[in-house]
Amino acid sequence: DAKTTQPPSMDCAEGRAANLPCNHSTISGNEYVYWYRQIHSQGPQYIIHGLKNNETNEMASLIITEDRKSSTLILPHATLRDTAVYYCIVFGRAGNMLTFGGGTRLMVKP
Amino acid sequence: GAGVSQSPSNKVTEKGKDVELRCDPISGHTALYWYRQRLGQGLEFLIYFQGNSAPDKSGLPSDRFSAERTGESVSTLTIQRTQQEDSAVYLCASSLGVFSSYNSPLHFGNGTRLTVT
Numbered sequence: 001d002a003k004t005t006q007p008p009s010m011d012c013a014e015g016r017a018a019n020l021p022c023n024h025s026t027i028s029g030n031e032y033v034y035w036y037r038q039i040h041s042q043g044p045q046y047i048i049h050g051l052k053n054n055e056t057n058e059m060a061s062l063i064i065t066e067d068r069k070s071s072t073l074i075l076p077h078a079t080l081r082d083t084a085v086y087y088c089i090v091f092g093r094a095g096n097m098l099t100f101g102g103g104t105r106l107m108v109k110p
Numbered sequence: 111g112a113g114v115s116q117s118p119s120n121k122v123t124e125k126g127k128d129v130e131l132r133c134d135p136i137s138g139h140t141a142l143y144w145y146r147q148r149l150g151q152g153l154e155f156l157i158y159f160q161g162n163s164a165p166d167k168s169g170l171p172s173d174r175f176s177a178e179r180t181g182e183s184v185s186t187l188t189i190q191r192t193q194q195e196d197s198a199v200y201l202c203a204s205s206l207g208v209f210s211s212y213n214s215p216l217h218f219g220n221g222t223r224l225t226v227t
Contacts (some may be wrong), residue, residue, distance in 0.1 A: 022119030032213060041116075044153070049214070081152050100153040 004088045009105040012082075018075040020104050022088030025069040026048060031092030035073045036100075037084040044087065044100070047073065078108045113134070114219035116202050122225045129184050132185045135204030143202040143216060144158045144177060153201065159185060160204055192226045199223050 005023040012064040018049040024033065048055055048062045050071075055062045061074040075082055087103040115134040123129050129178075135142050144156040156169045170176070178180040179185040189196055203216040 034215065041220075043203075043220045044216075046215040046217060049213070049215060099155065102152060 004090055004101055006086075006088050006104045008102060009107070011107050012078045013107055014080060014108055014110050015077055018078040018082065018108070020073040020086050020088075020106065021070065022072070023070045024088070024090050027068050027090050028092065028101065029088045033062065033071050034089045034091050035060070036087045036089065038087070038103070039084045049068060063108065080108050080110065082106065083108045114202055114204055114217055116219035116222050118222055119220065120225075122227060125194060125226055126191055128188065128190045129192055129224065131200050131224070132136070133185045133202030133219060135183065135185070135202070137215055138216075139204035139206055140182055141205045142179055143203040144185070144187050145203065146198045147201060147221070148198045150227045156187070188222075194226045197224055197226045
């Protein structure tokens with residue numbers, strides 16, 4: 001299964017866009033990129049996922065590079081409630097039960 | 111309830127006792143997953159069900175751990191003769207579970223916090 005690499009932590013000012021990068025250079029053609037986040041003492045929350053095209057929903061946008069070796073999660077207007085650990089996961093092979101790595105701890109500051 | 115429900119939310123038990131953790135998935139989700147998260151650490155996959163079948167049990171930490179699912183709905187994770195190292199948050203997730211396509215997000219419950227004293 002493709003592994004992902006994320007920075008361990010990032011800061012963002014409240015109201016600004018938060019751009020969280022993820023490298024997945026060994027991704028294969030049928031693997032999706034998923035993003036989850038986990039706020040303290042809660043279960044992981046699904047944010048967005050994509051295969052090749054950029055995706056947008058009410059929570060965030062996902063930008064996937066043309067070669068699919070990296071992606072960026074964008075929170076367009078970060079709030080204090082977006083402070084969480086964000087996980088980038090590649091999911092696409094039977095038996096790959098969504099392996100979570102270390103994630104990026106995003107701290108949104110007033 | 112629209113989400114994955116887990117009970118109890120907290121469980122404190124004495125070392126050596128058995129515990130049962132319950133998961134109610136989202137209605138219509140055929141796939142169900144169990145994960146464990148120790149304090150300050152990432153998620154550790156334990157087992158998944160497609161329908162009522164668990165094709166791969168290799169993620170279970172020891173033979174003290176078992177899980178079952180009935181009616182393609184509720185699942186129970188049982189830990190026998192609990193040990194202190196079993197203390198963790200046990201998370202359940204469900205998805206539409208079409209394994210020929212991976213375009214199916216997992217939705218997690220808020221977990222059961224197990225403390226073994």
